[in-house]
Amino acid sequence: MKKLLLMSAIAMGALTTTKAQDFKKPLKETFEVFDTTRDQEKKMQLGNKLGLIAKKWPNEWATHYYYSLAKVGLSYQEKDEAKHDALLDEADKERDEAVAILGKENDETYVLASMIANSRMMINPMQRWQKYGKIFQDNLKNAQEANPENPRMYYFKGVTTMFTPKNFGGGKKNALPYFEKAEGLFAKEKNDDIMKPYWGKFQNTFFIAECKKEDKDN
């Protein structure tokens, strides 16, 4: 009977903790599904959920970081230029918030800045590559200086290289070395602490397979 009492106490306790301090659990759960789902509707819902988490725990850099990341992810799917920019304005705002709480930039916030610039460029590359291409490159460079072991930096460099036309030095063949470099670094990362970003491994593995496919064709 004591056991039962304890269980019910835990059950009651669980009810209250969801309302209280632990943001890590919902953050981890929400972000992980957001990161891996391919269903756009669901991605949008989870992105909004991350927004609610950031609003509820505004003093944690991580809640703003992941919300910003979600906005960037969603922005790539938004073809309307004004909406695309509006999403990225929010991403910028959330990123700034995260940096303000951290007190300084780090490799992860640089990678995020680079992604925002890249997405701004991709909506209208002909008009924007000059301005945002530079911001994108500069932030990747900053990230590398801050931590040359960050796999997301190489992963993202790989993605952007892959989607750059071959004539401009892009393509799968040129992208593969970046993904492979990232793979080794991802292997060293643990995926248990949401406060230490570890996303990207799953996608990286997918892109390596994609890049190798073409190698066979050649």
Add this chain to the structure above:
Amino acid sequence: MWAAIALQSQISKICMRLKLPLLSILPLLLISVSTWAQTRISGKVVDMKDKPIKGASVSLDNTLDGGTTDSAGFFSFETTETGNQTLVANDATHSTMGMPLVITGAPITGLVLKMRTAVLETVTITAGSFASGGRAATVMSPLDIVTTAGSNGDVVKAMQMMPGTQQNNTDNGLFVRGGDAYEAAVIVDGIVAQSAFASGPPGVATRSRFNAFQYQGVQFSSGGYSARYGQALSAVLELNSTDLADKSNVNLGINMGGLYASGTKRWKKSSLDVGGSYTNLQPLYALASSNFNFYQVPVGGGAYARYAWTPNKNGIFKATISTTYNKSGITIPNPSSVYGDTGFMSKLGDRINYETKDKYLFATATYKQMFKTKYSLLAAVSGSYDSNSNKFGPYPLKTEEYRTQGRIEGKDFINNRLSLMVGSDVQLYGVGKQMDSFHFRKSFDEKIVSAFAEVEWTPKYWLAIRPGLRYEYSAMLKTAVLAPRFSAAIKTGPNSQASLAGGLFYQDAPNLYYLSDITKTPGMSYAAHYIANWQYSKSDRTFRIEAYHKDYQHLVREYYPNADSVFVFNRNRILNPSIGIDNTGHGYADGLELFWRDKKSIKNADYWVTYSFINTERLYENFPVLATPTFIAKHNFNVVGKYFIDKIHTNVSATYSYRTGFPYYDPTLKPLKDNFLTGTTPDYHNVALTFAYLHSFGKWFSVFYAQVDNVLNTKTVSGYRFVPDGNGVYTKQSVGPALYRTIFVGANFSLTQFSKDEL
């Protein structure tokens, strides 16, 4: 729900065991039951026009309970919250919307939330200026310029396709809103660029000295410009040089005008560019039939070096040095017959060899630093020297010009709505002109000291005000002037705004007057600008309408004894020392301009249309009466289109330019006063095409381009020359550009350092 019931039965069992009255635990139980109860909340989110908003986040404030709207705007979610709550709808492009809600446990359905479109950007002042803030950045990027057909990659030529400027292919410079070419200043990183154009033979427009790719962007102000600048009655064209180079690279190019090579080395915090070029227009002139008789086609060479250094995150130092040399020679008819000159010129033959040699050196250093995102500092110094050793037949004509400048500016960003800028600049410049064997050598040295202040205040997101004041002192003229400037903008809708700009703009008289032996030195002239515009801009489509009035005062007038009957039309005339000079000249310009740019409607395409109407007259220089000058066309119209064909990596650009005729003076019509500049040349049409094909050979990225100017080979007439035969009978000869249809092909190869170090 079953869980709650199960729990309840468990609890009642515990109570029984513990012999506790069930009632004592009941309040707790009720709370927990209500906490567990899920209330469904559903409804719809629409905008002010009742259109559904997709992807909006709808939630109870400060909870994790929420949903996302579908494509029909519907949302639905469950919550365990009760009591007084706030339902919040969030969407990136709309203002956040809140709605109070009382949750009792019963489902709440049929809610309708209306969201207003967000006003994202604060208003920016645009009157008179084609530089806008925010994302639109600058009016033209280097790429815009080089891909504009008809511009031939020349920054200034590309500006002739913007509203407010006159199409002109026989004279150098920008003719803005009724202004003469000397009234527009070109400014590089806050420094006035001396002799912005390479000198060439008279009547042949030369390229400006600015390579588009050395600049991040171009800001063109056709009037009402900032108090930061002065000594330009009409307009300023601001060029901002590039910062640190992105990557190390090697760049090679060849075209029908010559060869060039450059290299860039990038270090961690600094970069160095060096480059050299050789120009020879022989191939170009061989292909097109020139209207001028070149015995020496233009040839020349140039070299430059640029160093950029970022000592810290918010500071940048830039230093540039460049030098060029050009020469050319044409045979022209002896102008003495046209002007009825009986002096030295008439002793020369019917045809005269005109030779030009131009040496130019320009060095600048600038430093910009931002302190704690609150203060910024700009310091700049420069020196330039230009020497022209021309020859008119056997007579040497030498002009030497120098200019040294310093500028310092500080800006205090008091808060994000208010900033104050103060600064000062000093310009020392002079020109010496020598015509040995006869006449004189004459020179002048001028020192202009200025101080300026400008406040930018955005009290509301929909209102911006920028008042400024500029003080200028001329040491040569011993004159001090105060020039107030003002501009403001107000939002008229989410995507539209209206702007105003105006002020007084002072400038010394043209150099010509300080290089003559005339007894009186003319003082400064000034122009008052009044500009108003309205602009609609939404997702890469911009429409703008702008109207202005310009009032010119204190322009220089020359008085000739025979002014009633003779007018010498020569923009390079030498002043007779005996004539009278004063500052009583005046003029006006009224105009209306339209601009439409659309980067959106057609994928991979960008086009713009400009139209400028102007009504202007002035009484200045050697004009006998108030008249419209020879460089003014009432109507100017341009269509510029660019299209990138993805599949074949080719950029195609086409430009159509049209203007009505220029006024000209026909000396056969008498009396002069009634017939002064009353003739009009035929309308001008020009179609230009550019193709650029991008390809990479291994690591070499290459661009092959072909430009055709005046595709239809139209015989453009920009004026007439009336040559008398001595018996008072005139022959009318048309004056046109050096070349009609031109074809220009070339290629550029660049090798960017492969970033192995990134791995």
